[in-house]
Amino acid sequence: MAARGCGGVWRRALQRGPGGSCSASRPRRAVACNARGGAVPVGQSGLAPWVPVVGLEIHAQITSNSKLFSGSQVQFAAPPNSLVSFFDASLPGTLPVLNRRCVEAAVMTGLALNCTINKKSLFDRKHYFYADLPAGYQITQQRVPIAVNGSLSYSLCIDNKMSQMVTKTVRIKQIQLEQDSGKSLHDDARSQTLVDLNRAGVGLMEVVMEPDMCCGEEAAAAVRELQLILQTLGSSQAIMAEGQLRVDANVSVHHPGEPYGVRTEVKNINSIRFLTKAVDYEIQRQIKELENGGTVVNETRAFDSKLGCTVPMRDKEGKQDYRFMPEPNLPPLILYDAKSLPANVNHQQVVNIDWIHERLPDLPSVKRAKLVELYGILPEHSFTLVNEDGLMEFFEDVVKRTQMKPKKVIGWILSDLLSHLKQHSLTANESPISSFLLADLLNLLENGDISSSAAKQVFEELWKGEGKTPLEIVKEKQLELIQDQEELEQICQAVIDEREKEGDRRQTRVAAALEASGLGALPSALLSCSCGGLWR
Amino acid sequence: MTPRNRFRWRVMRVLALCRWLRGGTVRALRLGAAAASSAPPSQVRQRLGPCRAVPCRAVPCHAIRGGNGLSSPVCALLQDSVTVEVLDHLERLALVDFRDAEGVERLREAVRFAERLREVNTEGIEPLDSVLEDRCLYLREDDVTEGNCTAELLKNAREKVEEYFVAPPGNIPLPELEERDTFLKGS
Numbered sequence: 001m002a003a004r005g006c007g008g009v010w011r012r013a014l015q016r017g018p019g020g021s022c023s024a025s026r027p028r029r030a031v032a033c034n035a036r037g038g039a040v041p042v043g044q045s046g047l048a049p050w051v052p053v054v055g056l057e058i059h060a061q062i063t064s065n066s067k068l069f070s071g072s073q074v075q076f077a078a079p080p081n082s083l084v085s086f087f088d089a090s091l092p093g094t095l096p097v098l099n100r101r102c103v104e105a106a107v108m109t110g111l112a113l114n115c116t117i118n119k120k121s122l123f124d125r126k127h128y129f130y131a132d133l134p135a136g137y138q139i140t141q142q143r144v145p146i147a148v149n150g151s152l153s154y155s156l157c158i159d160n161k162m163s164q165m166v167t168k169t170v171r172i173k174q175i176q177l178e179q180d181s182g183k184s185l186h187d188d189a190r191s192q193t194l195v196d197l198n199r200a201g202v203g204l205m206e207v208v209m210e211p212d213m214c215c216g217e218e219a220a221a222a223v224r225e226l227q228l229i230l231q232t233l234g235s236s237q238a239i240m241a242e243g244q245l246r247v248d249a250n251v252s253v254h255h256p257g258e259p260y261g262v263r264t265e266v267k268n269i270n271s272i273r274f275l276t277k278a279v280d281y282e283i284q285r286q287i288k289e290l291e292n293g294g295t296v297v298n299e300t301r302a303f304d305s306k307l308g309c310t311v312p313m314r315d316k317e318g319k320q321d322y323r324f325m326p327e328p329n330l331p332p333l334i335l336y337d338a339k340s341l342p343a344n345v346n347h348q349q350v351v352n353i354d355w356i357h358e359r360l361p362d363l364p365s366v367k368r369a370k371l372v373e374l375y376g377i378l379p380e381h382s383f384t385l386v387n388e389d390g391l392m393e394f395f396e397d398v399v400k401r402t403q404m405k406p407k408k409v410i411g412w413i414l415s416d417l418l419s420h421l422k423q424h425s426l427t428a429n430e431s432p433i434s435s436f437l438l439a440d441l442l443n444l445l446e447n448g449d450i451s452s453s454a455a456k457q458v459f460e461e462l463w464k465g466e467g468k469t470p471l472e473i474v475k476e477k478q479l480e481l482i483q484d485q486e487e488l489e490q491i492c493q494a495v496i497d498e499r500e501k502e503g504d505r506r507q508t509r510v511a512a513a514l515e516a517s518g519l520g521a522l523p524s525a526l527l528s529c530s531c532g533g534l535w536r
Numbered sequence: 537m538t539p540r541n542r543f544r545w546r547v548m549r550v551l552a553l554c555r556w557l558r559g560g561t562v563r564a565l566r567l568g569a570a571a572a573s574s575a576p577p578s579q580v581r582q583r584l585g586p587c588r589a590v591p592c593r594a595v596p597c598h599a600i601r602g603g604n605g606l607s608s609p610v611c612a613l614l615q616d617s618v619t620v621e622v623l624d625h626l627e628r629l630a631l632v633d634f635r636d637a638e639g640v641e642r643l644r645e646a647v648r649f650a651e652r653l654r655e656v657n658t659e660g661i662e663p664l665d666s667v668l669e670d671r672c673l674y675l676r677e678d679d680v681t682e683g684n685c686t687a688e689l690l691k692n693a694r695e696k697v698e699e700y701f702v703a704p705p706g707n708i709p710l711p712e713l714e715e716r717d718t719f720l721k722g723s
Contacts, residue, residue, distance in 0.1 A: 064678050065678045066678055071680060071681030071682040072683035080699045080700050082686050083684075085685075086682075097674060098673060098674070099675070101677075127630075184703070186706075192697075192704065193706065194703075195701040321629055328666055331666060331668040331671045334672075349674070
């Protein structure tokens with residue numbers, strides 16, 4: 001199942017249980033990103049270091065009701081060829097008509113990534129032959145895309161202990177609107193391909209990142225951040241498992257000071273975890289190849305998730321010549337802002353960049369900063385809260401309902417709740433312990449009705465999801481703290497009497513304390529107990 | 537310009553010109569007039585139509601100028617630019633079929649015709665890439681208005697499997713020049 005969330009590095013430290021759903025032990029790599037962020041991989045023979053260079057091309061499917069250039073529906077998993085119009089099937093006599101919602105989605109994404117929005121952008125045709133591209137060309141924006149020159153900031157841990165987060169930036173070269181192709185199902189047994197055009201013509205935003213990254217972790221962190229941004233904006237749901245977010249990685253290695261090496265393109269990466277593995281494997285493969293005196297061929301490779309390696313893709317006939325030409329059926333796309341907006345205009349026909357800018361929601365980075373400010377938690381904690389689906393809302397709910405300080409609540413959320421969720425591959429919304437129940441439990445703890453070890457026991461019980469409230473469990477298991485002075489004195493005296501023969505006061509004291517706290521007494525209550533001057 | 541760049545630039549020019557003059561897209565799998573072809577079904581190619589006499593427009597065509605915008609070589613060298621290499625490359629890329637000398641000569645004429653555009657001085661003029669450039673691009677509302685015509689779409693498909701179109705497994709590239717049965721080998 002697709003990994004929800006990021007590459008797994010920064011979650012591991014907070015889990016108390018075994019491993020969790022992500023790869024528990026990091027494979028020994030010869031690549032390590034040092035504290036300053038530059039990669040210093042060590043070659044096998046210890047010769048000059050290699051600098052890997054990773055660039056990403058990300059295709060995000062736009063969330064819209066209908067396709068980019070036609071009025072057929074956009075839906076995942078529908079009967080084959082049922083969501084196809086005549087234009088999508090490229091029957092003669094049909095023309096593209098641009099969907100306004102897709103333009104708005106692209107502008108929103110461009111603004112969120114600090115891009116310059118081109119007020120005039122052009123459409124082009126990219127020609128290549130494949131069965132799932134019925135027209136023989138794809139309408140894209142190669143010359144003048146809708147947004148250029150942006151940046152994406154992402155954070156990642158530089159050590160395994162999740163104690164130090166570093167922020168990096170990757171430049172966004174451009175964002176362009178383009179059509180998706182259909183889906184091919186390869187039937188090798190009968191030597192044929194089955195083509196479903198439901199996906200053909202769906203609007204895509206291609207986000208092209210400059211090769212500013214140096215390893216799989218950075219690539220994964222960048223993609224995760226982009227995924228969060230897209231989901232927050234609503235321009236794309238960006239679920240990799242459903243193919244709404246597709247990532248192709250361009251990987252090359254070179255020695256410092258020398259020009260960039262030959263790059264290969266890695267495709268067929270289906271989750272963020274696989275992205276890390278694929279990029280790291282490819283870097284290693286290229287380093288090994290070059291150190292053995294071979295060369296890296298400019299080719300396209302597919303990532304095989306079962307074997308954990310990249311293999312050359314069949315069906316590649318040398319370097320493709322896409323024969324780009326202007327799309328003759330579409331005039332230039334003109335966007336307006338408050339200043340250039342013409343008067344007396346039909347608002348349905350106009351996309352106003354400033355109007356969209358005003359309505360942008362809080363981006364993940366802003367949300368994190370607000371959490372830190374509002375609740376006084378650490379940046380690393382707010383990172384995890386925003387990173388995990390629904391966890392931030394869960395945390396805020398609990399904080400609202402409990403008297404416990406947010407700084408203590410966060411410990412319960414990140415260590416106990418999150419580790420259990422990860423073990424069972426659940427999201428916060430699917431948690432058997434609701435925010436109400438957790439808040440009740442934390443209130444009991446905060447009021448001094450139970451000790452923290454008792455609270456953990458109650459937590460485990462609640463996790464079973466049998467519908468009992470924390471109070472019921474405490475009563476059932478008699479986990480209440482003993483507050484009664486007399487009772488405490490009786491317990492202590494009993495232990496003292498038993499141990500007095502041995503004559504060691506210190507031992508007796510310790511034994512009494514252990515006995516009493518085992519029964520739920522707080523150390524403070526013990527201290528005020530006056531059993532024969534034991535504690536003086 | 538390196539020989540390689542010059543080659544690519546000429547190809548770009550020739551291709552764009554072919555498309556412009558024929559006024560339609562090259563569709564590799566369209567049977568139509570090429571039904572009489574004896575080529576195997578997986579390699580059905582489009583026969584070049586006759587060159588239409590189009591009145592010359594003084595329009596600087598961006599695509600003809602080529603991607604890197606460098607100045608053109610002299611017209612006299614044109615005859616040498618349509619070489620067997622270029623023709624083979626065109627056949628492979630666009631799946632057109634230069635069936636005989638007439639087809640190649642037609643191409644040469646077309647290129648010669650378009651070269652005359654270079655006599656127009658276009659210094660400092662913005663290229664025109666669409667006659668629609670002063671029109672408004674109509675933006676459609678995001679409503680579902682089409683689809684659900686599976687049966688109609690599949691009516692024309694020669695083979696279908698449970699409402700899927702059937703295609704060969706992957707692209708079948710054109711064989712190399714030496715292995716092809718083509719007129720180009722002789723020239």
